[in-house]
Amino acid sequence: MTQRKAQIKRNTTETKIAIVLNIDGSGEREINSPFGFLNHMLDLFTKHGLFDLTVKATGDTYIDEHHIVEDIGIVLGESFAKALGDKKGISRYGFFILPMDEVVATVAVDFSGRYAFNFRCIFSREKVGDLSTELVYDFWDAFAQNAKINLFIKVENGRNTHHQMEAIFKATGRAIRMACDIDKREKNQIPSTKGKL
Ligand SMILES: [Mn+2]
Numbered sequence: 074m075t076q077r078k079a080q081i082k083r084n085t086t087e088t089k090i091a092i093v094l095n096i097d098g099s100g101e102r103e104i105n106s107p108f109g110f111l112n113h114m115l116d117l118f119t120k121h122g123l124f125d126l127t128v129k130a131t132g133d134t135y136i137d138e139h140h141i142v143e144d145i146g147i148v149l150g151e152s153f154a155k156a157l158g159d160k161k162g163i164s165r166y167g168f169f170i171l172p173m174d175e176v177v178a179t180v181a182v183d184f185s186g187r188y189a190f191n192f193r194c195i196f197s198r199e200k201v202g203d204l205s206t207e208l209v210y211d212f213w214d215a216f217a218q219n220a221k222i223n224l225f226i227k228v229e230n231g232r233n234t235h236h237q238m239e240a241i242f243k244a245t246g247r248a249i250r251m252a253c254d255i256d257k258r259e260k261n262q263i264p265s266t267k268g269k270l
Contacts (some may be wrong), residue, residue, distance in 0.1 A: 077253070079155035083148050087140040088132030094152040096253050098125025106130040106145060108138055110202030114242040115145075122246035138205055146212040150219030157253065160184060160270045162260035167252030171244035178230045178240035180248040183223040186270040190217040194228035194237060201234050209238060213245070222252075 082247065102119040105128060106114045119126040128149075132141040167179040192213065196206035209269075214267035217224040226245065231237040256264065263270055 077156045079152040079167045081148050081152050083144065083151075084156070084189060085144070088130065088144040090132075090144050090148045091127075091129040092152050093125075093127040094149070094156055094158050095125035096153070100152070101125040103127045103183065106141060107132075108142070108203045110204035110238075111138075111145070112140060113202075114204075114238060117239060118242045118246040120246070122250040123241045124246075124250070128263050138203070138208060139211070142204070142208045142214045143211045145205075146215030147219050150216040150221075153220045153249070153253075157184065160186075161265060162255045163264060164252055164254050165264040166258045167248040167250065167254075168203065169247040169251065171243045172239050173236045173240035173243065175233065176236045176240045177228070177229045178237070178244040179225075179227045180244040181223075181225040181248075182198075182245075182248045182252050184220070184252050184270065185223055185265075186221050187223065188216050188218045188221055189223040191225045194226065194231070195237055196234050196237060197231075198234040199220065201238060206234060206238070209241060213241075222223075 080093045082091045100123050102116060102121040104115045116127060123236050127173055130141050165184050171178045192210050198206055226239050226241055
């Protein structure tokens with residue numbers, strides 16, 4: 074099996090994003106964006122996904138966080154699509170129900186090659202640390218478009234917005250890890266009757 078790694082650089086007039094991803098990692102990470110809370114979230118995603126990930130992101134912070142956050146989602150999605158290649162032998166589907174104190178996050182994912190995104194979570198706060206909570210939607214939407222996956226995220230309860238966001242990034246890390254894991258009984262086949270994903 075070829076190594077499931079990707080290295081992507083994307084430079085625009087708004088942002089400069091460089092990502093190195095190893096799907097079969099051990100949770101090694103170096104997350105470097107201008108937003109401490111986003112770094113914390115990507116830290117959790119990587120650790121619970123057992124990926125190895127390096128993110129270097131800079132850009133137009135004088136405007137706001139939007140471009141950088143969305144563009145990291147784009148490049149991270151592209152990195153998973155590139156690292157998985159033809160997706161031979163993967164489990165394809167992943168799901169996780171993750172409790173985080175008073176919060177429960179449910180995530181389901183299908184590496185189908187098609188984009189679909191469903192996000193059900195209401196944040197009571199506009200910002201946590203230096204990250205606008207509305208951008209959690211834009212981050213995962215951009216990720217799903219560029220990874221070409223169906224992604225479903227639902228958060229129930231939630232007195233504490235920090236807990237809600239932690240639950241989302243941890244549960245998504247675990248669900249994507251499950252979907253990318255090799256299915257021992259189907260390791261030389263594309264998990265689709267179409268023979269292509
Ligand atoms: Mn935390």
